[in-house]
Amino acid sequence: MKKFFALMLALCLMLACGACVAEETAVEAKSEGVMTYAEYDAAAMDAEVVLECYVQATQSWWDNKITVYAADQEGAYFLYEMACSEEDAAKLVPGAKIKVTGYKGAWAGEIEVMEATFEFVEGGINYIAEAVDMTALLGTEELIAKQNQKAAFKGLTVEKIEYKNGEPGDDIYVTLGLNGASYSFCVERYLTAPDTEVYTTVGTLQAGDVVDVEAFVYWYEGPNPHITSIVKAAQ
Amino acid sequence: MMRLAKRMLLMLCLAACLVLTGCHGAQETSAFEIPEAFDTSRQYEITFWAKNDTNITQADLYRKAIEDFQAIYPNITVNLRLYTDYGRIYNDVITNIATGTTPNVCITYPDHIATYLTGDNCVVPLDELFTHEKYGLGGSEVLFDAPTQAEIVPQFLSECAFGGHYYAVPYMRSTEACYVNKTYVEKLGFTLPEKLTWDFVWEVADAAAQQDEEGTYLVNGQKVMIPFLYKSTDNMMIQMLRQKGAGYSTDAGEILIFNDTTRELLSTVAEHVKKGAFSTFKISSYPANFLNAGQCIFAIDSTAGATWMGSDAPLIDIAEDKLVQFETAVMTIPQFDPEHPQMISQGPSMCVFNKDDPQEVLASWLFTQYMLTNDVQIAYASTEGYVPVTTKAQQSDNYQDYLARAGEDNEHHYIVKMQATQLLLDNVGNTFVTPVFNGSASLRDAAGQMIEEVTKGIRRKKTVDDAFITELYSKMNSLYRLDQDKGGTASGKKDLGPLPVTARLLIAALVFTWAMILLYMARDGIKKRKLLKNKQ
Structure with a gap:
């Protein structure tokens, strides 16, 4: 019995270790000359930055440029109007690994990579970040550290839905409430176009509805997450 | 059959x-x-x-x-x-x-x-x-x-x-207006003139960029201050050149912008960026937001953006707790010759x-x-x-x-x-517009981009000197294809040379088709006439 018990324990230990190792290998080491997220975070404004990251979503391609929501396992990046051909834009699918060179900048509080160029990294893993529940961070100073990450916000009450131009077609400004405070969210039309489910769902919401939201933690003069998913919460 | x-x-x-x-x-x-x-x-x-x-x-x-x-x-x-x-x-x-x-x-x-x-x-x-x-x-x-x-x-x-x-x-x-935080101008010991000059704006902006040892700006007690912020840098360059009487383009579309006055203006911009006195919308964000937060003294934007300007503006994009109370003066854009003001019509x-x-x-x-x-x-x-x-x-x-x-x-x-x-x-009567020709939109973009590039260059610790500007001229020429003949006038009528082969083939096919139809009709007519004659 003891032998059997010891064997089982050893097996469990091996499996646990194996799982740990597997998880660790999922975090790919950065190539030479590439910054870690911590180094990027610490870099001065206007400094040149070199990153390896994974595409999470893109805004619509236009004029040989594309805006990308990107992440690695440590943090997230907003690649604003990155130079990109239409052909390459089609390959910037969620999970794709890219190496990006650009300049760190801040625009209305949003930390972004400006004037970026990129190349695809072949042979890397595909990585799509899970949305992390940040409901408790709303209204706190800590949220800014999570900028551009995929977040989940749960149990928020719809206060106001406002189309930018007064009718569907452009961005939608969404005000959601929690514990007596109001928070600004946005349905960014170049991320989730008027024909997407998110856009149409938001159009059907009424003040008072309780919703669960997933969004990229974008910043415009304060938190202004870009909604990627919205569902009525179970009552 | x-x-x-x-x-x-x-x-x-x-x-x-x-x-x-x-x-x-x-x-x-x-x-x-x-x-x-x-x-x-x-x-x-x-x-x-x-x-x-x-x-x-x-x-x-x-x-x-x-x-x-x-x-x-x-x-x-x-x-x-x-x-x-x-x-x-x-x-x-x-x-x-x-x-x-x-x-x-x-x-x-x-x-x-x-x-x-x-x-x-x-x-x-x-x-x-x-x-x-x-x-x-x-x-x-x-x-x-x-x-x-x-x-x-x-x-x-x-x-x-x-x-x-x-x-x-x-x-x-x-047109464009300069929305001024008059309260801060006076706090810095200056008095607003009747008409703004570029010298005055740069002088006040440099003074407003002074910080204490901890990086707090003396004029507003905040960590952020962009004393002079310009929304549309293409307008900035175009108006400065016009006020200086320097070249931009001819009516026929000849590009004159790459001249010594432009070089001098870019050097001045670089000098004040280095002192932390100037930035642009593309680099920093909306002038109105900085102005209303007490983080900007001279905000130049369209008169069509006026409802966003000032402590009591009906349209505000920043949080209420960031709003600062100040007196707003609405002035014409800075001038080199205030006796003969010139500003863009848009x-x-x-x-x-x-x-x-x-x-x-x-x-x-x-x-x-x-x-x-x-x-x-x-x-x-x-x-x-x-x-x-x-x-x-x-x-x-x-x-x-x-x-x-x-x-x-x-x-x-x-x-x-x-x-x-x-x-x-x-x-x-003091407004002007720039010549319109096929390519004038690109020239306008290049005019603004040069200010953006110089500003970014300084911020990125590059040396902005004559060599930088010479290279910039070359880059703008090529990026905006300003060195290519656009055909001059805006009418779109110009000699496009001989027709391409495909067009010539298309025309030949059309001519052939019509010829075949006419031939058939003529033949059919003759035949009918013959039949008619035979019957008679």
Whole structure:
């Protein structure tokens, strides 16, 4: 019995270790000359930055440029109007690994990579970040550290839905409430176009509805997450 | 059997003819001719691509104008598509010219129309429409009280003429204003002059960039301060060059911008960026947000952005707890020679796109004309620091009453907006526009980009010297293709050289098809005549 018990324990230990190792290998080491997220975070404004990251979503391609929501396992990046051909834009699918060179900048509080160029990294893993529940961070100073990450916000009450131009077609400004405070969210039309489910769902919401939201933690003069998913919460 | 073969031949010829002429029509529309009369028995559906300044009141006013117009012309339906960016309209129009799906009416800049004109007969010249007895401006058959041509402010109208024709009508006009935090200027020990000069602005901006050892700015006690922030750097360069009497371009499209004055101006910008005194919208964000947070002293933006400026602005984009109370002065942009101020004239114009159906074009023109009526002009101009483009609207009792009530409230008569409007009304004679030609939009982009590049260069710790600027000139020339011959005038008419082989083949096929049809008909006629003779 003891032998059997010891064997089982050893097996469990091996499996646990194996799982740990597997998880660790999922975090790919950065190539030479590439910054870690911590180094990027610490870099001065206007400094040149070199990153390896994974595409999470893109805004619509236009004029040989594309805006990308990107992440690695440590943090997230907003690649604003990155130079990109239409052909390459089609390959910037969620999970794709890219190496990006650009300049760190801040625009209305949003930390972004400006004037970026990129190349695809072949042979890397595909990585799509899970949305992390940040409901408790709303209204706190800590949220800014999570900028551009995929977040989940749960149990928020719809206060106001406002189309930018007064009718569907452009961005939608969404005000959601929690514990007596109001928070600004946005349905960014170049991320989730008027024909997407998110856009149409938001159009059907009424003040008072309780919703669960997933969004990229974008910043415009304060938190202004870009909604990627919205569902009525179970009552 | 022979008869069947002949029929087949005829059908093939006809089909080929239809296909080929169909192709031909998709690429080229014949020049518009004004119909004898507007056919009100038919229904027309036209599209209008409009631009608003992220201001929902403006979007609502477009909708109201359409509703009112449709009540007068129930047989015309206007479909509105709204943009908040001229660049996007421009891009979409270019794309739709290629597919023959342009809108009917479009808000635009004259610079952009110059590019649209490279499509043959794509934009309707408006000269004859302006003066047409029945459907012209204020014409006898127009069913609303439209302005006459003489009632459009001549300077604004002249901005829509190029290549010897009018291709647009002005819709609204604005200029740039410098919105000043007067409280901070005085706190720094300066007194605002009657007219701003560049020297004064740079001097105050440098002083405002002073920080203590902990990086806190002395003037506002905050960690952020951009003393001088410019929204549109293309306007900045264009106006500085104009005020200096330096080259930008000739009317014919010769590029003159890469000169010593530009070099000197860029060096001055670099010098003040180094001191932390200057930044731009593209690099930092909206001047209004920094101004209202007490983080900017000189914010230069359009008079059409006035409702966002100042502590009591009706439109605010920053959190309430970031708002700072200060006195706002609305001034003309800085000048090199304040005795002879010069500033840009800007604002939306409207052009009409040509279609195969002249009646549809006439319907589009009637709608365009409706946008110049007093109701539309006054209502829209009042949303921002715009000025109506007709003297008929400007001199109307309604508009005069509106101006007289400046500062009565912080919404419709918001004082900063009204002062911005008055600034343009007082300076119409001091405004100018740049020459319009195929490529002028690119030149404008390059003018602004040079300031952006110099500013970024300094911020990125690069050496901005003569060598940097020389390289920048070369980069701009190539990036915006300014070294290429664009064909000079805006009329879009230039010698394009011999036709390409495909076009020549197409024409040959058309000629062959028609020849075959005629041959067949002639042969058939002769045969019938012979048969007839034989019977006789």
